[in-house]
Amino acid sequence: MNIEGEEMRKPIRLIAAACSNMGIGKNGHLPWSLPKEFQFFLDTITAVSAPGKKNLIVWGRVSWFSCPEMIFPLANCLNLVLSRKLSALPPRAHYLCKDFGSIIHLASEPPLCHTVETIWILGGPEVYKESLEHPWCDLIYLTDIMADFDCDVFFPKFDRSVFRKQKGFPGVPDEIHEENGIKFQFQVFKKEA
Numbered sequence: 001m002n003i004e005g006e007e008m009r010k011p012i013r014l015i016a017a018a019c020s021n022m023g024i025g026k027n028g029h030l031p032w033s034l035p036k037e038f039q040f041f042l043d044t045i046t047a048v049s050a051p052g053k054k055n056l057i058v059w060g061r062v063s064w065f066s067c068p069e070m071i072f073p074l075a076n077c078l079n080l081v082l083s084r085k086l087s088a089l090p091p092r093a094h095y096l097c098k099d100f101g102s103i104i105h106l107a108s109e110p111p112l113c114h115t116v117e118t119i120w121i122l123g124g125p126e127v128y129k130e131s132l133e134h135p136w137c138d139l140i141y142l143t144d145i146m147a148d149f150d151c152d153v154f155f156p157k158f159d160r161s162v163f164r165k166q167k168g169f170p171g172v173p174d175e176i177h178e179e180n181g182i183k184f185q186f187q188v189f190k191k192e193a
């Protein structure tokens, strides 16, 4: 791939926390309150390698409107809301896209291709699924919440022989944490060629 091609191709990374049955949400919200886990999520999606670089943060419409306002503005982030229905850009969002393909175009063409470092997919399940199938998808950050919660939304199944669990992944603590009596562990799955 030439230099221009390198700049156009952006890593697509999923980030989620799922409990024992792979549940991720209930009634439009997170089923748990784990501030340290949430801080890890914020630290991960806002990390860039150099000043001026930005991450494109992709939110399904429900996830966007259920997110606590106090987390904004997110440093180094451009917020993109995915919706077929919305016609106006929601407050605090930078972009509105009607389909997954538009996200790829936006991130890989000027002017954003010069700025965007990583496309972070924040869910829910429909956009996770499309992202997993995209050739640019290389990592899944999936916190294992080691408890049972009643959920109505689930992380999609993925092939664990293609996305392999990593040990000692840079910046990701391996140990088991506990908060509010709930154990959890950060995990990263990397797509093996």
Ligand SMILES: NC(=O)c1ccc[n+]([C@@H]2O[C@H](COP(=O)([O-])OP(=O)(O)OC[C@H]3O[C@@H](n4cnc5c(N)ncnc54)[C@H](OP(=O)(O)O)[C@@H]3O)[C@@H](O)[C@H]2O)c1
Pocket: 015, 016, 017, 018, 023, 024, 025, 026, 027, 028, 029, 030, 059, 060, 061, 062, 063, 064, 066, 082, 083, 084, 085, 086, 097, 098, 099, 100, 122, 123, 124, 125, 126, 127, 130, 153
């Ligand atoms: N635990 C975690 O890590 C985690 C992460 C994310 C979300 N969640 C939870 O999951 C739940 C939200 O998930 P959800 O499935 O209900 O909603 P969602 O994925 O956040 O939003 C669904 C909406 O996003 C739009 N959308 C999604 N995919 C699209 C596509 N390919 N093209 C165009 N538009 C698309 C559609 O909006 P329109 O209807 O406007 O067309 C769709 O109705 C909440 O409970 C949230 O807390 C948990």
